[in-house]
Amino acid sequence: xxxxxxxxxxxxxxxxxxxxxxxxxxxxxxxxxxxxxxxxxxxxxxxxxxxxxxxxxxxxxxxxxxxxxxxxxxxxxxxxxxxxxxxxxxxxxxxxxxxxxxxxxxxxxxxxxxxxxxxxxxxxxxxxxxxxxxxxxxxxxxxxxxxxxxxxxxxxxxxxxxxxxxxxxxxxxxxxxxxxxxxxxxxxxxxxxxxxxxxxxxxxxxxxxxxxxxxxxxxxxxxxxxxxxxxxxxxxxxxxxxxxxxxxxxxxxxxxxxxxxxxxxxxxxxxxxxxxxxxxxxxxxxxxxxxxxxxxxxxxxxxxxxxxxxxxxxxxxxxxxxxxxxxxxxx
Amino acid sequence: xxxxxxxxxxxxxxxxxxxxxxxxxxxxxxxxxxxxxxxxxxxxxxxxxxxxxxxxxxxxxxxxxxxxxxxxxxxxxxxxxxxxxxxxxxxxxxxxxxxxxxxxxxxxxxxxxxxxxxxxxxxxxxxxxxxxxxxxxxxxxxxxxxxxxxxxxxxxxxxxxxxxxxxxxxxxxxxxxxxxxxxxxxxxxxxxxxx
Numbered sequence: 391x392x393x394x395x396x397x398x399x400x401x402x403x404x405x406x407x408x409x410x411x412x413x414x415x416x417x418x419x420x421x422x423x424x425x426x427x428x429x430x431x432x433x434x435x436x437x438x439x440x441x442x443x444x445x446x447x448x449x450x451x452x453x454x455x456x457x458x459x460x461x462x463x464x465x466x467x468x469x470x471x472x473x474x475x476x477x478x479x480x481x482x483x484x485x486x487x488x489x490x491x492x493x494x495x496x497x498x499x500x501x502x503x504x505x506x507x508x509x510x511x512x513x514x515x516x517x518x519x520x521x522x523x524x525x526x527x528x529x530x531x532x533x534x535x536x537x538x539x540x541x542x543x544x545x546x547x548x549x550x551x552x553x554x555x556x557x558x559x560x561x562x563x564x565x566x567x568x569x570x571x572x573x574x575x576x577x578x579x580x581x582x583x584x585x586x587x588x589x590x591x592x593x594x595x596x597x598x599x600x601x602x603x604x605x606x607x608x609x610x611x612x613x614x615x616x617x618x619x620x621x622x623x624x625x626x627x628x629x630x631x632x633x634x635x636x637x638x639x640x641x642x643x644x645x646x647x648x649x650x651x652x653x654x655x656x657x658x659x660x661x662x663x664x665x666x667x668x669x670x671x672x673x674x675x676x677x678x679x680x681x682x683x684x685x686x687x688x689x690x691x692x693x694x695x696x697x698x699x700x701x702x703x704x705x706x707x708x709x710x711x712x713x714x715x716x717x718x719x720x721x
Numbered sequence: 722x723x724x725x726x727x728x729x730x731x732x733x734x735x736x737x738x739x740x741x742x743x744x745x746x747x748x749x750x751x752x753x754x755x756x757x758x759x760x761x762x763x764x765x766x767x768x769x770x771x772x773x774x775x776x777x778x779x780x781x782x783x784x785x786x787x788x789x790x791x792x793x794x795x796x797x798x799x800x801x802x803x804x805x806x807x808x809x810x811x812x813x814x815x816x817x818x819x820x821x822x823x824x825x826x827x828x829x830x831x832x833x834x835x836x837x838x839x840x841x842x843x844x845x846x847x848x849x850x851x852x853x854x855x856x857x858x859x860x861x862x863x864x865x866x867x868x869x870x871x872x873x874x875x876x877x878x879x880x881x882x883x884x885x886x887x888x889x890x891x892x893x894x895x896x897x898x899x900x901x902x903x904x905x906x907x908x909x910x911x912x913x914x915x916x
Binding site for chain 1: 867868
């Protein structure tokens with residue numbers, strides 16, 4: 391690990407100032423991803439700005455029924471929060487399906503959103519990676535790509551976003567609040583992460599030196615009928631092959647509202663808007679769930695080792711929606 | 722702002738805004754209730770500070786990348802990975818290692834249960850397993866759910882082997898002593914000796 395200057399920020403303005411106009415100073419939250427990447431020499435920041443003691447550590451309900459989660463709230467605190475468990479169980483579940491107890495205690499909400507891909511070619515300096523060295527090429531495309539993207543990938547990059555939490559936040563229509571030298575702004579969660587295109591090293595819409603301060607989840611009547619399902623190579627402490635965050639609200643056996651987001655399949659949490667359109671007003675039946683799944687994966691492209699994810703994702707979408715519909719019937 | 726200049730640096734102030742080098746910074750760690758000053762560069766992990774500077778070698782280095790759990794310690798009572806934590810981030814916070822679990826010179830109930838149940842073979846993962854289990858039992862008592870908790874909205878959780886396995890999945894044991902580890906944790910929970 392390279393050496394660096396360490397500074398502990400005591401307020402937001404100071405943190406933003408210390409990060410510098412070019413963002414040369416990296417923000418340090420729980421460190422579960424950044425410290426690991428620094429030890430592997432993938433990240434080599436000249437300075438770290440410790441933001442873990444900034445006052446973004448609470449979860450509160452707003453007058454309009456939305457819920458705001460501070461960026462430095464630990465993942466375990468979000469998952470265990472009563473309001474989140476009751477109103478947005480999909481978010482609690484997604485977090486609990488990710489990482490380990492220790493890592494969830496360390497990782498912050500802001501850091502989870504900002505985490506980088508676990509593509510092994512990104513970590514391995516002996517391999518070419520456009521994310522690590524723009525223009526170098528991608529060894530994953532013709533390499534071992536079992537964990538890689540089937541949707542929205544490009545000839546430059548087939549990495550996936552590893553987060554579970556972000557898949558739930560995408561389905562929940564969350565909004566990210568950021569603060570920078572030019573003040574504050576809001577970014578829709580689904581617009582925050584980028585597809586790789588030919589600039590896979592640019593992963594989010596965050597400008598240099600901008601800091602995530604909170605995430606707000608809008609009030610949601612259908613929130614209680616939400617679920618997160620994840621398929622992985624072992625039953626705990628593994629990244630997703632495919633995961634689904636789904637919300638469903640029925641009226642007389644017909645879908646009133648459906649929201650669907652996928653993890654493990656793309657460079658960003660993949661919100662399946664076309665599927666939601668198909669489901670709106672359709673009878674809540676298996677065949678319609680399968681139709682929605684087919685539409686979601688219509689543009690999917692499999693590689694040498696990950697083509698199985700296409701059918702897996704379809705079945706997972708279908709099964710998850712069926713599970714929610716059964717729960718709805720039982721009410 | 723607490724900049725490294727203010728971290729009880731002994732080098733001249735004008736040199737301190739540069740990258741810390743040879744001598745490092747003086748950082749006050751509180752380990753097992755003892756104020757323990759260490760001289761470290763900012764890049765030193767909590768794990769290395771504990772083992773190499775404070776010679777508390779009970780905490781083990783397994784993978785050094787957050788995958789195995791051997792380095793688990795308690796930070797302000799919560800289980801964390803000391804390999805992915807920078808020591809300087811822990812300034813002023815309470816760190817508890819395996820060396821700090823015994824009470825008045827006698828092993829804690831969980832430590833005794835690990836012996837009774839043969840919860841180890843080579844012993845390398847054991848301190849991480851025990852520190853992790855201490856934190857995990859507190860989490861359970863506090864009503865924190867897990868991925869296998871059936872009713873997330875419910876406040877009363879049901880303790881089971883399934884819960885133990887899910888909640889302890891961040892600690893690997895290459896010898897495969899999992900059955901004994903589960904037994905030790907189950908017994909400690911049922912005896913109500915988790916605090």
